Amino acid sequence: MSNSFDYLIAGLGNPGKKYEHNRHNIGWKVISAICEKYKQVLENCNPLSYQAEAVISSKRVLLCQPTTYMNGSGEAVALLLKKYQIAIQNLIVICDEYNFQVGKVHFRLSGSDGGHNGIASIIEHLDTTEFYRLRCGIGKNFEPGAMVDYVLSNFAENEITQVDKMIKHSIDAIEHFLRYNPARAISEINSEKLWKGTPTSKKSIIEKQEHNETPTESLINVNL
Numbered sequence: 001m002s003n004s005f006d007y008l009i010a011g012l013g014n015p016g017k018k019y020e021h022n023r024h025n026i027g028w029k030v031i032s033a034i035c036e037k038y039k040q041v042l043e044n045c046n047p048l049s050y051q052a053e054a055v056i057s058s059k060r061v062l063l064c065q066p067t068t069y070m071n072g073s074g075e076a077v078a079l080l081l082k083k084y085q086i087a088i089q090n091l092i093v094i095c096d097e098y099n100f101q102v103g104k105v106h107f108r109l110s111g112s113d114g115g116h117n118g119i120a121s122i123i124e125h126l127d128t129t130e131f132y133r134l135r136c137g138i139g140k141n142f143e144p145g146a147m148v149d150y151v152l153s154n155f156a157e158n159e160i161t162q163v164d165k166m167i168k169h170s171i172d173a174i175e176h177f178l179r180y181n182p183a184r185a186i187s188e189i190n191s192e193k194l195w196k197g198t199p200t201s202k203k204s205i206i207e208k209q210e211h212n213e214t215p216t217e218s219l220i221n222v223n224l
Contacts, residue, residue: 001045002053005062008086009034009174010049010077011094012118015067023138024151026163027094027118028065030136030170035063037171048076057178062086066118073118074125081126091131092177094170095119096151100137103162105169107177107186108133132182134173136166169195172206 013019013028020028035042035052042050042065049064062084066076081091095118100106110129113120123129139159142150155163176194177185188194194205 001043001051002060003084004060005053005084005086006059007061007090007092007178008064008077008080008084009061009092009094010064010066010073010080010122012070012073012096013065014069015065019152021154022152023098023155024070024096026096026136026138026166029163030094030134030167031063031065033167034171034174046079048072048079051080057175059178061178070118071121074121074123077122078125088126088128088131092134092174093119093122093131094134094136096138097135098138098140098142098147098151100135100139102137102139102155102159103166103169104137105166105173105189106135106137107173107189108135109182109186132177134170136170176205 009031011027011029011031013025014022019025032042034040034054034056038054038056040052040054040063042052042063044067045051048068049066052063054061054063062080064076064080066073068076077091077093080086081088095116097106097114097116099114109132111133112129113123119133122131138151138155172194173189176189179185188205196204
């Protein structure tokens, strides 16, 4: 394990087979998918998280899955930030968001915990809300009072295709965020411009990057 990193990316979830495919564990799934793409193996380097490292968009990144259960996520994140002297503004937390439909990804800087216990724990341990969150939609198909059971349930069979696409888009979003300045990247991610062609080009930004073409420098309003 290296001693220096540009960013910490933490995917939130709960450890154990019981929770592996839960909606609440989408952060863990994205981290696992990043490791698979970059051919890295998560290791149990400390009692609070699984860790791996990768170079993504020329940035050296520490990837982690806290093993503290969701409510203790902040302890694991704070430990790694301190150990590797990573600035809080270079923290990206991947979490589930029930206010978004399944498949939607959305970057945000700062803000309240929105009722998410993992984000609340991180805010408490870092004493700040000023860190990036990549929120992954899990839908809101539950009755009043049934949120806990819902987030701890597995995705439905008819949602799996959208979940797989969301995981891929999450990796695209992280790569794009690390490649360009945050304002530009967040704008192009949240507007879905990253995956859509423009009126003057049928190719999306992702397709241009895959073909080593230079994406347009134009910006639209940042949607936070």
